[in-house]
Amino acid sequence: MAIFGGTALIVCNPGYFWDDWVWLFQSPADSIRIGKELGVFWGGYLTNAINALAYPSLALRAVALITWLISGAAICFVLRRTNQISRREAVELFLIYAAAHIVPIRFLTSVALYNVYIAVFWCATALLIAGRRATGMRIASAVLFFLSFYLNSLILMYGLLIALMGLEAIRHAVTVPPRAMWKRDTIAPNLKAIWKQSLAPLRVFAKDHVLFLALPFIFVIAKRLTTAKSPLYNNYNDVNRRAIIGSIGDSFTLIRPVLRDWFSTSSRTVPPLALVIACIVCFLLLRLLPKRSGRTTWKTALMQLVLGLLIFASAIYPYIVVNKTPDLTSFYDARNIMPAVAGLVLVMVALANFIDYGFAYVPFLRRYGRDLLIGYVIGASVCAGFVSGLGLWHDWFRQVATMTWLSAQSDALRNVGTFVFNDSSSKGAYRGRALINYEYTGNLVYTFGGRSRLGISLHEYNTLPPRVQVLMDPYMMHRFNFGDWKIEKPHVIVSITDGQVPLTDERVLDLVGAYLQGENWRAELLHNYYHFDLANEFIETEQRVDEMNRIAKALAAYRLEHKLYPTVPEARSGSLPTLQIDASDHMSPPVVIGDIPDLFPQYLERPDSMHPRPLNQPNYLYISNGNDYKLVYANALDQAYAKQAHPALFDPVRGGYGVWTSDARYW
Incomplete structure (x- = not known):
């Protein structure tokens, strides 16, 4: 139920959405070039192979689902193998991860490979943990890690993994002084002694894992050599250098809004009755699992919480530092949370363990509380995933209806x-x-x-x-x-x-x-x-632009004769120019609406559109101090077209388009 209840509707949807359309119609040569521009030299070949399938979107949705489940299984294996979670907790963690509803975009064809990279990373971690002394498994692990780095945010998670393995290597070789020996004047000597004890096991660890220590650097060099220049992607992941330090704290504190949005998404979108039914069903299914031998200890729960936060932060930090902070309320930006879901779910399991200690004081909750809590988390995700599936089908039906009608x-x-x-x-x-x-x-x-x-x-x-x-x-x-x-x-x-x-x-x-x-x-x-x-679409821009060009020639002829552009007496007061200040804080010489003094008909026949109209309607505005002028067709009804057809003539100050001399540009 957790695996298919929330995803079946999405997986069987044949539609394309968002970036999917960008990849769909590229020629084979263009796909290969784009892959190289993205730094994934083999990506274009894979795209061509996928697009050659009978149903590319369905194939990639299936890949997304399968690799997501593989990720969940590998995560549980790694945490169980390292004694971070119990067998029962591993099942719960897998179910929560499998049912996760917060990133429905992971099933889109343009995002499906994110799932593959994450699955490859956790499979590599599982191989490394399980076969530390097996050469074949270590080589396979290194190859998989290398491939996973194409989702660049996983490199920092890899760094966390190597750091934790290094700590584990020195843990048994270092003797930490008892608490009584940690006084103000002994802190430095104690730390120095610990460092000296750590050097030998660290050297052994580095020697045994030299390939894994060098792997990120090998990847960076290989990617740089195989990446083609791109006008679109060259600055795509530029680091905000001012946020490098501040983003560290943000990557931890972001857990709070993410957890809030995880639960609020389901509570906002799913009918309450459906939530209750799903919770009860999941609770009953959880009761079929073997009973726990006892509550998780406070120390273990705390370690789970710390590890979950570290995984979450290391997965989130690379996105924050390039100004792509994950947002679970956004369909698109939620994709950046995907590598962090493992840490997020581990934090949930740890919090459930802490809450379970509070349940111990109420007989009913002592027996059923934890399963009810986990059942709600899984059931809410299943329901929210179902709602996501309905939403995407609704979008696809609207697409099909629109294009079918246009085709007719x-x-x-x-x-x-x-x-x-x-x-x-x-x-x-x-x-x-x-x-x-x-x-x-x-x-x-x-x-x-x-x-x-x-x-x-x-x-x-x-x-x-x-x-x-x-x-x-x-x-x-x-x-x-x-x-x-x-x-x-x-x-x-x-x-x-x-x-x-x-x-x-x-x-x-x-x-x-x-x-x-x-x-x-x-x-x-x-x-x-x-x-x-x-x-x-109503468009008069071309007619008005031709008209204004004729007026501009007439204004040039007027200045040639009078040494000044047409103006009104109010434009000057004594020896100083007069400026108006309007409600939008714009300053300019007096504005003439629907006319240009002394220009018509001596220098040009008055155009039909050159007449004053009520305010907030399209109007010619003429502004001049004698030395410069600005002529704008303001409040135009075709501004969207004008902005793109004649961007040099668009006037954001007056909400229209026109012609002007250089010093009058911002009047």
Whole structure:
């Protein structure tokens, strides 16, 4: 139940989401090049092999599930072999780890290899712990560790492992003075004596593990030699040098919000009745396990807590120091917690052991309390995972419905270059995740073929800054599957709203069943659950820009004759210029709305758009002190288009676009 209850719905979902679309349509040569840019020289070959499968997404979801379970088993083996947990605790830890609901993104094809790296790391650790004197197992362990380092955050966890093994090597060779001998004047001599005793066993340890000590350095050299330069990834993991020290403490204290979000995710998304039922079922199943011989000692529980925190912190620190702090409330950023889940679950087991001592004072809880607690943790994760599965299926059904409907309009959309998606359906995207342009674009490539269409959400379209690299750099455009896109081609707005029938969770399950049984479910999806509308995007930028260029020529002619640009008397007061201060703290000479003094019609026929309009409507604004001027079409209704089509003319101060002399840029 823990393994499949929360993941079955996700694993059988054939859809692609988020970064999955970026990898899906790359040519074999591009995949190989991208792999090298990422520093994984073999990654492109693996991607090509996966994309050649009949069902790449399903294959990688299965890989993600299997390797996650392998990780859990290997973690439990390592902790049990080193006497950190009991046999019963190993089973509990495995079940909590297997059911973990906090990172559903691990099943996406673009993240699936994270699971492989983590599984490889823990399998390597298990081989090293089990076969310290077996040459073959040590070599196999070193090879696996090397492969796991391609998830770079695991290198610090590896350092923790080697440090703990080194401490274990000297533990039996060092005699620590009793507490009575630790006084202020004996601290330094005692530490010096301990250090001297440690040198000999440390030398032996270093000699026996020279390959493992050198392994991270070998990996760094090998990766540097096999990594290709990339305009996208060269600065992807730059370290924030100011945060190197402060991030150490943050990597430990982050355990509190992570634990909070672990439990709040399930309590917010799962109906209370389902939580109660799942808790009872898991509790009853736990009661079938062999009984514990006794409570875990305080000392052992404390060691579990410390070790769990160390694992957690070592896994989290590399992300914090590159400004990628894991956030369990974010569908995307939660992926950075994956290497730390082992430590997180061990901390939970330790906390359960501490709480169990409190249960000892209540007869009912003394007997059933711990199993109820662990049962709740597992049951809540199973339910939350089930809800995640429903959410991703809901997202996929909306994808399919949208693209199926657009495909039916293909004749009318043949020349369209930009699709702006306004999704107002009630549920929206799962967990409020943002649908980035490459997810919409990938769907368009899948539906229409070619690389000439850009799909983008209304929110992203409106909030993109001017000169955004992804829409201007040929490399980036090619990388994100719209290399042949032209902004001047027609734009349409695709509106998505609810259909006549609400797409409830029960109906999502019915559609899943119909899909898995090969029934015709698309017709029901289109006819009942969604409604779509098409409209052309209102764009007047090109007309206004041509108009402003003509006005700019007229202004140049005016200055040539009068030695100054047109202005109003209020622009000067005596020998000093006059400046206005508006409600937004903008300072400028007096603003003329819908006119340019003395310019029309002597130097140019007045354009139809050059008339004052009510405030907050599109208006020409003219500002001049005689020496400089600024002409802006403010409050424009097509700013999103203008920012990308004419970034040099976009004016963030006035919310529009225009022309100006250099000293008037920020008026």
